[in-house]
Amino acid sequence: MLKNAPSTEEKIKEAARKLFVEKGFGNATTRDIAECAETNVALVNYYFRSKENLFQAVFQESFAQTFLPIAGILNDDLPLEVKIYKFVDHITELLKRAPMLPIFILSEMRGEHAPMCRAMQQAGAMEPAAGFQRQLEEEAAKGNIRPVDARQVETNLMALVLFPFLSMNILKMKHQMGDEAFNNFVDERKKIVPETILAYLRSGLG
Amino acid sequence: MLKNAPSTEEKIKEAARKLFVEKGFGNATTRDIAECAETNVALVNYYFRSKENLFQAVFQESFAQTFLPIAGILNDDLPLEVKIYKFVDHITELLKRAPMLPIFILSEMRGEHAPMCRAMQQAGAMEPAAGFQRQLEEEAAKGNIRPVDARQVETNLMALVLFPFLSMNILKMKHQMGDEAFNNFVDERKKIVPETILAYLRSGLG
DNA sequence: GTCTATAACGGGATAGAC
DNA sequence: GTCTATCCCGTTATAGAC
Numbered sequence: 001m002l003k004n005a006p007s008t009e010e011k012i013k014e015a016a017r018k019l020f021v022e023k024g025f026g027n028a029t030t031r032d033i034a035e036c037a038e039t040n041v042a043l044v045n046y047y048f049r050s051k052e053n054l055f056q057a058v059f060q061e062s063f064a065q066t067f068l069p070i071a072g073i074l075n076d077d078l079p080l081e082v083k084i085y086k087f088v089d090h091i092t093e094l095l096k097r098a099p100m101l102p103i104f105i106l107s108e109m110r111g112e113h114a115p116m117c118r119a120m121q122q123a124g125a126m127e128p129a130a131g132f133q134r135q136l137e138e139e140a141a142k143g144n145i146r147p148v149d150a151r152q153v154e155t156n157l158m159a160l161v162l163f164p165f166l167s168m169n170i171l172k173m174k175h176q177m178g179d180e181a182f183n184n185f186v187d188e189r190k191k192i193v194p195e196t197i198l199a200y201l202r203s204g205l206g
Numbered sequence: 207m208l209k210n211a212p213s214t215e216e217k218i219k220e221a222a223r224k225l226f227v228e229k230g231f232g233n234a235t236t237r238d239i240a241e242c243a244e245t246n247v248a249l250v251n252y253y254f255r256s257k258e259n260l261f262q263a264v265f266q267e268s269f270a271q272t273f274l275p276i277a278g279i280l281n282d283d284l285p286l287e288v289k290i291y292k293f294v295d296h297i298t299e300l301l302k303r304a305p306m307l308p309i310f311i312l313s314e315m316r317g318e319h320a321p322m323c324r325a326m327q328q329a330g331a332m333e334p335a336a337g338f339q340r341q342l343e344e345e346a347a348k349g350n351i352r353p354v355d356a357r358q359v360e361t362n363l364m365a366l367v368l369f370p371f372l373s374m375n376i377l378k379m380k381h382q383m384g385d386e387a388f389n390n391f392v393d394e395r396k397k398i399v400p401e402t403i404l405a406y407l408r409s410g411l412g
Numbered sequence: 413g414t415c416t417a418t419a420a421c422g423g424g425a426t427a428g429a430c
Numbered sequence: 431g432t433c434t435a436t437c438c439c440g441t442t443a444t445a446g447a448c
Contacts, residue, residue, distance in 0.1 A: 008413075008414085022316065022317055023232075023316070023317060024230060024232055024233075024313065024316070025232070025233065026229075026230055026231070026232025026233035027230075027231070027232035029440080029441065029442090030441075030442065030443085031440085031441070031442090039414080039415095040414080040415065040416085041441090041442075041443080042414075042415070042416085042443085042444080042445095043413080043414065043415085044442095044443095045442080045443055045444075046413075046414085047413095049443095050442080050443080051441090051442070051443090100316060103312060103313055103316055104316075106309055106313070106372055106373055106376070107230065107309060107312070107313030107316075109375045109376065110228065110229070110230070110306060110309055110310075110313075110375070111228055111229060126376075126379060126380050127380075128380055128381060149394070151381055151391070152391075152394065152395065152398055155369065155370055155373075155377070155395075156366060156398075156399075156402060158369065158373070159365040159366050159368075159369030159370070160362060160365050160366070162365075162369065163361065163364065163365030163368065163369050163372075164361060164365070166312055166369075166372060167312055167361075167364070169315045169316070170312070170315065170332075171361070173332060174332050174333075174334055175334060175357055185357070185358075188355070188358065189358065189361075192358055192362075192406075193362075195406060195409065196362060196402060196403075196405075196406040197402075199402075199405035199406045199408075199409040200398075200401060200402040200405045200406070202405075203401065203405040203409075214431075214432085235422085235423060235424085236423070236424060236425085237422085237423070237424090245432080245433090246432080246433065246434085247423090247424075247425080248425085248426080248427095248432075248433065248434085249431080249432065249433085250424095250425095251424080251425055251426075252431075252432080253431095255425095256424080256425075257423090257424065257425090
């Protein structure tokens with residue numbers, strides 16, 4: 001039986017994922033979630049003790065799903081240029097499948113939600129990318145790139161890859177794009193973003 | 207009387223601005239807002255007919271406050287390099303004073319909220335920056351920069367400037383920054399971001 | 413484990429006195 | 431314009447039968 005029918009608990013979590021990510025904690029109701037999972041509110045509270053609890057579970061998974069790959073690739077043992085292309089390509093593909101994850105995570109982290117902080121630290125994605133920083137220092141020492149602040153470069157990479165998804169609705173309206181046009185738009189960025197990052201790193205080098 | 211005491215209506219709007227921006231529509235209550243404005247719920251509904259209505263007013267102002275300057279500067283009549291530096295500097299300073307505006311706007315635009323769309327179009331900030339596009343085409347024709355898609359360049363500029371504010375809480379945690387350190391971090395970007403954009407535009411030019 | 417029914421509460425909105 | 435009191439609904443959560 002490779003394709004088990006999902007358990008009730010899993011159906012609830014699945015529905016919660018969908019609705020929390022789509023509408024946020026405050027705008028999604030347990031009734032919505034129960035209905036979407038084709039059960040009732042009582043079962044939601046049977047499996048997860050409260051709405052808050054269910055939300056934590058969903059948020060933590062979403063956070064890990066998004067930020068572990070980011071930290072992972074940055075600390076990979078790959079040549080700088082290869083790594084940057086791989087980063088942009090992989091994260092873009094990940095987000096094409098789950099385009100609302102970034103806005104979900106960032107919007108739920110407004111105001112210092114203490115519970116969120118715990119979720120993040122345990123995910124281990126909160127350390128600055130030490131491997132990436134070392135790599136940038138070594139390349140600068142070899143004269144291959146200019147000396148840079150790794151935090152800023154990391155921020156630039158994340159910004160260029162995540163922002164189109166964060167602002168997806170505005171982008172679609174502004175440029176009259178549908179889903180397909182939007183996907184093409186971010187696919188083009190698989191070339192543009194690495195070129196941008198690398199052009200900066202290599203600029204002003206004799 | 208240069209410094210009038212704010213009217214009740216203005217105090218309510220002010221409180222709504224603070225709480226909606228901080229917590230979002232679904233997590234802010236009319237009672238919160240009334241208390242924060244030092245009045246009562248009845249007056250909130252007296253001046254604005256409903257919570258939804260009050261929210262629209264706040265959102266529309268916030269949207270204009272953020273996106274009109276962006277469109278404005280991009281279509282300014284300035285040399286390309288000067289314009290880019292001005293853009294980054296001005297938007298950064300604007301956001302240092304209201305750092306949560308971007309995440310507020312983008313998070314409230316998840317799911318195609320019809321009312322939001324109207325708010326945006328009337329703000330006139332939804333046209334692609336035609337002046338900027340023409341300028342990039344002219345510069346490319348002159349051989350000063352490579353030929354580019356203006357939408358992509360505009361996206362890159364916005365991404366690099368807005369993203370640090372969108373991810374402010376994560377950045378602060380990840381790099382142990384307080385308010386002052388964060389401000390220094392974004393100030394450094396006033397140099398880094400234009401250099402990044404310009405390095406890309408000028409790369410691969412014989 | 414699953415359901416129906418209901419308790420307990422909070423939120424948006426209004427009536428009506430001042 | 432401002433306030434108190436209240437209505438009414440939606441929401442979370444639980445009790446209890448099956």
